[in-house]
Amino acid sequence: MASTPLLITLATTLIGAGLIxxxxxxxGYNVLLGGVLGGVAGALGTLFFMLPVxxxxxxxxxxxxxxxxxxxQIFGLIMIVLGxxxxxxxxxxxxxxxxRRNDPQYATxxxxxxxxxxxxxxxxxxxxxxxxxxxFLYYPSLDTFRLSTLLARLDSQRTAFVCVDxxxxxxxxxxxxxxxxxxxxxxxxxxxxxxxxxxxIATMAxxxxxxxxxxxxxxxxxxxxxxxxAGIIFLLLFNPTGGIMNYFLNGLFGIKIGWLNxxxxxxxxxxxxxxxxSMGFNVLFYIAGLQNVPKDLQExxxxxxxxxxxxFRHVVIPLLSPITFFLVITNITYAFxxxxxxxxxxxxxxPVGSTTTLMYQVYELxxxxxxxxxxxxxxxxxxxxxxxxxxxxxxxxxRRVNYGA
Amino acid sequence: MFAKRxxxxxxxxxxxxxxxxxxxxxxxxVKMWIAFTDNRLxxxxxxxxxxxxxxxxxxxxxxxxxxxxELFNATALASEQGALPAIVQxxxxxxxxxxxxxxxxxxxxxxxxxxxxxxxAVNLDDFIGPVAAYYTIDGKFNSMPWNASSxxxxxxxxxxxxxxxxxxxxxxxxxxxxCEMVMAMDGAPEFCFTWxxxxxxxxxxxxxxxxVYANNDNGRADRATEVAFNNAAGVALLTWLRDMKDKGxxxxxxxxxxxxxxxxxxxxxSQQTAMAVYSSSDTAIYTDTGRQNGYEVVASFMPYxxxxxxxxxxxxxxxxxxxxxxxxxxxxxDGALTWLTWLNNTENAAEWHQITGYLPIRLSSVDxxxxxxxxxxxxxxxxxxVWMDLQIVQDAQGSNWFEGNPNFxxxxxxxxxxxxxxxxxGALLGNFPGIRNIVTQxxxxxxxxxxxxxxxxxxxxxxxxxxxxxxxxxxxxx
Numbered sequence: 001m002a003s004t005p006l007l008i009t010l011a012t013t014l015i016g017a018g019l020i021x022x023x024x025x026x027x028g029y030n031v032l033l034g035g036v037l038g039g040v041a042g043a044l045g046t047l048f049f050m051l052p053v054x055x056x057x058x059x060x061x062x063x064x065x066x067x068x069x070x071x072x073q074i075f076g077l078i079m080i081v082l083g084x085x086x087x088x089x090x091x092x093x094x095x096x097x098x099x100r101r102n103d104p105q106y107a108t109x110x111x112x113x114x115x116x117x118x119x120x121x122x123x124x125x126x127x128x129x130x131x132x133x134x135x136f137l138y139y140p141s142l143d144t145f146r147l148s149t150l151l152a153r154l155d156s157q158r159t160a161f162v163c164v165d166x167x168x169x170x171x172x173x174x175x176x177x178x179x180x181x182x183x184x185x186x187x188x189x190x191x192x193x194x195x196x197x198x199x200x201i202a203t204m205a206x207x208x209x210x211x212x213x214x215x216x217x218x219x220x221x222x223x224x225x226x227x228x229x230a231g232i233i234f235l236l237l238f239n240p241t242g243g244i245m246n247y248f249l250n251g252l253f254g255i256k257i258g259w260l261n262x263x264x265x266x267x268x269x270x271x272x273x274x275x276x277x278s279m280g281f282n283v284l285f286y287i288a289g290l291q292n293v294p295k296d297l298q299e300x301x302x303x304x305x306x307x308x309x310x311x312f313r314h315v316v317i318p319l320l321s322p323i324t325f326f327l328v329i330t331n332i333t334y335a336f337x338x339x340x341x342x343x344x345x346x347x348x349x350x351p352v353g354s355t356t357t358l359m360y361q362v363y364e365l366x367x368x369x370x371x372x373x374x375x376x377x378x379x380x381x382x383x384x385x386x387x388x389x390x391x392x393x394x395x396x397x398x399r400r401v402n403y404g405a
Numbered sequence: 406m407f408a409k410r411x412x413x414x415x416x417x418x419x420x421x422x423x424x425x426x427x428x429x430x431x432x433x434x435v436k437m438w439i440a441f442t443d444n445r446l447x448x449x450x451x452x453x454x455x456x457x458x459x460x461x462x463x464x465x466x467x468x469x470x471x472x473x474x475e476l477f478n479a480t481a482l483a484s485e486q487g488a489l490p491a492i493v494q495x496x497x498x499x500x501x502x503x504x505x506x507x508x509x510x511x512x513x514x515x516x517x518x519x520x521x522x523x524x525x526a527v528n529l530d531d532f533i534g535p536v537a538a539y540y541t542i543d544g545k546f547n548s549m550p551w552n553a554s555s556x557x558x559x560x561x562x563x564x565x566x567x568x569x570x571x572x573x574x575x576x577x578x579x580x581x582x583x584c585e586m587v588m589a590m591d592g593a594p595e596f597c598f599t600w601x602x603x604x605x606x607x608x609x610x611x612x613x614x615x616x617v618y619a620n621n622d623n624g625r626a627d628r629a630t631e632v633a634f635n636n637a638a639g640v641a642l643l644t645w646l647r648d649m650k651d652k653g654x655x656x657x658x659x660x661x662x663x664x665x666x667x668x669x670x671x672x673x674x675s676q677q678t679a680m681a682v683y684s685s686s687d688t689a690i691y692t693d694t695g696r697q698n699g700y701e702v703v704a705s706f707m708p709y710x711x712x713x714x715x716x717x718x719x720x721x722x723x724x725x726x727x728x729x730x731x732x733x734x735x736x737x738x739d740g741a742l743t744w745l746t747w748l749n750n751t752e753n754a755a756e757w758h759q760i761t762g763y764l765p766i767r768l769s770s771v772d773x774x775x776x777x778x779x780x781x782x783x784x785x786x787x788x789x790x791v792w793m794d795l796q797i798v799q800d801a802q803g804s805n806w807f808e809g810n811p812n813f814x815x816x817x818x819x820x821x822x823x824x825x826x827x828x829x830x831g832a833l834l835g836n837f838p839g840i841r842n843i844v845t846q847x848x849x850x851x852x853x854x855x856x857x858x859x860x861x862x863x864x865x866x867x868x869x870x871x872x873x874x875x876x877x878x879x880x881x882x883x
């Protein structure tokens with residue numbers, strides 16, 4: 001079966017050829033040219049992901065550490081489809097753009113010419129940024145992909161190739177789904193509680209009070225604190241034996257809550273700390289949003305007999321929805337990726353894993369347990385989630401976010 | 406214009422003049438990383454400062470990390486970047502990793518045939534039995550022992566005596582009975598007993614019951630390939646801890662590993678708990694804090710399972726040793742060896758014991774402390790400010806150290822009374838630090854989950870640990 005990779009490449013070449021030939025026919029171009037371009041694109045799309053892993057999920061290797069199961073093959077197919085999308089979709093887009101390039105109906109705005117006379121000068125100016133990005137971002141990201149196919153440990157020079165086992169073993173890992181559930185639960189609570197509280201506080205801070213500016217400035221301070229410091233502050237507050245939180249709870253209600261050693265309570269400690277930490281950011285945006293709510297609409301509603309709560313519910317909240325949407329996206333990103341420091345200092349992922357989020361799990365695997373391969377695979381899954389969120393954010397930004405009246 | 410040039414020339418000349426002699430005479434830098442940030446770091450830095458005056462050709466600097474785990478990670482990262490110091494302190498369970506990593510050079514190899522470095526006698530035969538046994542393989546020292554301890558128990562005797570208990574309990578059943586009395590009295594503390602959920606204590610309690618942690622005689626006969634702590638001893642321990650928690654006797658902070666120590670310090674030192682199983686490393690602090698705050702602290706053997714076959718078999722040592730980085734230049738390596746030899750001389754080992762509670766690791770140090778002249782001997786050896794400031798040391802001047810401070814002999818007595826078996830030798834195991842996390846998580850689950858079953862939890866932990874051990878061995882074993 002040594003020819004399986006060849007067959008797969010051949011098949012995707014044909015698929016690519018067929019699809020692009022069809023596009024070219026509809027556009028009235030040369031079908032043969034479309035077929036050739038599509039075929040090349042199809043083959044390249046497959047090889048893009050498959051060459052680095054040498055088609056391992058379709059070509060069993062008795063010498064290797066990995067075994068191939070259905071999940072691996074499905075994963076391989078998904079990779080091939082992704083590769084095809086990455087080459088065929090731009091090709092189709094380019095063909096359509098080419099066909100319309102002289103059509104005034106689709107003419108894009110004339111791009112303003114830059115001021116640089118030399119072609120190279122802009123790159124000279126960009127070089128420092130690009131070099132830093134390449135060294136500290138692009139190269140490590142690419143290396144993460146390489147690591148994710150290896151059994152690699154921080155405490156060993158040697159590595160072993162394991163195909164896509166680091167990904168597919170997660171399918172049967174109930175612990176991983178528990179972590180996903182914890183992450184979603186904590187993130188949902190951070191976003192929901194954070195936004196509701198921020199809106200309430202922003203509404204109050206927006207009232208024309210004496211010293212409102214000072215008050216607003218103070219509200220934004222927590223945002224300037226690093227997540228790790230927030231974690232330490234709340235570690236002191238929530239300390240089960242000596243913390244001020246339990247001191248007050250005990251004095252007022254006679255109860256003591258195991259904020260850090262009760263799996264039911266610990267996520268709330270993380271949520272409270274994280275909400276407090278991101279509050280300033282949210283309040284800032286909501287105050288800006290409130291300043292843009294037109295007074296005349298409010299007055300009109302008041303004249304129509306709407307009371308303050310009704311005006312808030314039916315006038316202000318809908319007008320703030322673009323900002324709310326923007327904040328939902330940024331807060332999800334925050335809850336997923338920026339709560340690490342808070343969790344590390346506050347609970348260390350415990351008790352009983354009740355505050356282990358996906359991000360924290362990557363740290364535990366990679367740094368604490370030194371299992372670089374599995375950590376790389378899980379961070380790639382997180383990376384895919386960021387891409388998903390970013391796409392949602394970009395696609396909706398132009399249409400729905402509307403800061404004006 | 407001319408004036409400006411002249412000034413520039415003069416400045417340049419001055420700079421060159423300043424640089425040249427420094428470059429010619431600058432002492433050899435010897436960096437050491439240790440896993441302490443408290444008075445133990447102060448001590449090491451004060452010692453290094455004194456050493457640098459005695460040996461001006463060297464400049465020893467000591468940098469502290471928060472705990473063993475963090476230093477272990479920092480070392481792995483530094484080796485990737487080729488930025489290792491000359492000496493790294495590795496905790497005992499990282500010994501297998503240290504041997505496999507290739508970062509280090511065995512002390513014995515670095516010394517070769519030399520019996521002295523820079524005029525200092527090395528004398529590796531002077532180390533006490535348990536320490537020599539732990540840090541040698543086939544009689545060869547891989548690293549320089551430094552801080553060795555054992556797990557012991559501290560009791561707040563004011564609380565115990567108020568409850569009608571005169572001596573600290575010796576077994577698990579005694580602890581439970583004592584706790585019943587403590588918690589029943591008026592003005593009872595919030596909890597009775599606590600311990601840091603650090604993997605080391607699980608290992609101690611397993612060894613006490615003569616149960617091995619891993620196969621191949623705890624990895625001493627041959628490389629360990631499977632762990633075995635889901636045995637009866639492990640189940641008995643988890644069951645007992647859960648029972649103590651259910652009865653409201655046990656305080657468990659939820660902190661694990663390196664984070665767990667501070668939570669126990671806090672509970673014991675604020676007198677919210679009557680007893681704490683802890684490392685003998687902090688005997689000085691625990692004893693001294695009690696004296697300053699008006700309660701008496703008594704150290705005793707770590708309580709054992711009275712139902713185990715053969716009762717108490719023994720305890721193992723813990724702590725860390727100092728590893729010499731491989732590939733250093735001859736000057737740096739000689740400097741590091743000189744520093745290590747001096748740091749471990751008789752007087753320094755005795756001083757180190759007194760300011761912490763770590764075992765006096767030299768036979769000659771034990772002998773010295775058993776004489777009335779120990780104070781003058783240490784004072785003549787460039788003593789640290791930390792030592793001079795310690796009240797219990799000043800108070801013991803002119804008398805036998807151990808007679809006046811019985812808490813300080815508990816760990817050594819416990820080890821001296823231990824039988825030598827595969828279990829009490831301690832495990833030598835790949836990825837041991839990672840496996841410790843799995844164990845503390847299992848205990849965490851046992852204590853905090855409703856209807857937890859000790860056997861099932863340990864079986865799952867063993868399965869998880871075996872996967873990581875197999876992966877570690879696949880990459881590291883020949």
